[in-house]
Amino acid sequence: MRKWLVMLMALLVIWGMQTSTAWAYSYGKPDEDPVADAYQKAYVALNKKPADFATAEREFKQVRAEMAEHAEIGPQLTKAIEQNLQVKKADQALFYWRQALVRNIQRRLDNLSQDFNDYSKAKVLLAKAYGTFKVLNTLHLKQDNPSLSTKLDGEFQKALNALGNPGLFGVGKKPADRKQFEASKKIILSELEKQYIPTGEKVASGGKGHIGKGPSEETLEDGEESPLEKWGPLTAIVIVVVGAVALFTWLGRRKRHS
Template identity: 35%
Template sequence: MKRLYLFFCLLLIFIFNHTSSIAFAYSYGDPNEEKVAEVYKQMAEKLNQQPPNFAEAKEIFETVKEEIDMHMGTEPSKAVLAAIKAKEKETVLKDMRKILVLNIARRLENIEKNFDQYDTSKRLLAKAFATYEALSPIVQAKDAALDKQMRDEFDKALQSLGNPGLFGVGQKQSNIDQFKKSEDIILTSLQKQFGLKSLKVGHFSESATEKSEAVQQKDWTDLSKLKNWIPLVVLIVVIGGVVIYSLRRRRT
């Protein structure tokens, strides 16, 4: 009986670990990290080697190519890959910086479209700022005052989102006009600094992506899906087996 009890406990641990691992798999990544910006930094590291490692830089870029194509069209990726093929280090880095500016524009544009969604807007702004952080050394080297202004405007943009508070406590009214003002200063400055003719971005909205991710995050708890019943069925069968076995032992 003790062995059976031990087996039962181990099985419970396995089931709970299984469901927890599924839940973890659908959790969000670091909200303050932007993948495209991280890829730029990794590519810069490879290209700054002696000699520049174009092969590894290309492999790193390929990890975000699909995302870039989806949101910004295929032209940015084609330009980067062409520069890598031609082994033009500075052109690769220059084009990647332009992609980062477009990515900031995309994030800010989607905040404006979904301004009343505080949590989403705050997360997107964090990603936009993380992208700017990758560009900051370039901006600061050319114009330290502009770099400070950019940081101030990102802070103002954050303040403009307000705060819904908790049960009314700490509530702060949002200000979309202030956000638009900071957005305009940030994008106009970056467009000029990095020589972009246009900041037009793709037509895919961030809100649709957020909704998809939210659905995925809850997927493991959706009992309408057969696979999510398996741990429960196993648990019920084991409990039933233990009960039947115990009753038979008592009779004998």
């Protein structure tokens, strides 16, 4: 019985170490970003023949206020997208929307720099930044610049590794590397800006700051994990361990009495 118990615990530790550094999450989807999601749907709509501007404008309206208020995107860039959708200029609208996605990646990574020592928040912020990058990468970068696509994907992986790992009950603990994160962040942002924001761009980025939440709203702060996401995996491990101990104890007693 002890042998089986040791093997089970070892498997659980390995599982915990692997899942703590994965991009995919079992509880919710913290890598999703509404601005990127709306862009993806608008992109599909505007690439139809004829272009479906009604769907694109509907998707844009759902995220317009958020885009205008964020300090890194701002009202001017948001207005440029809106105006080009209104006059049916699909390419220009998507051009400015891609700039907004780059600024949103910047926002996540800048916030991560401030919360670097909070592993839970940092992990979610990086996942959101990477989720937005994946939209840009899938729809554009892989086709336009394959070598840069590979390079930046690698830098995101380096940034993930740089967050370290608190481990499972201290097992598998890996120290964070702020220097590596900042180096990867600098490469990611500078390359994305060169790729998607032309030198001398006349439409300015920058807004008023983050949207304030009313006292009755219970939305999570940027980078904050839900209770289920935060405690779900640990709870599952405890349940499995307790269940396994109970099962092996019952089997042992049954063997002795047989």
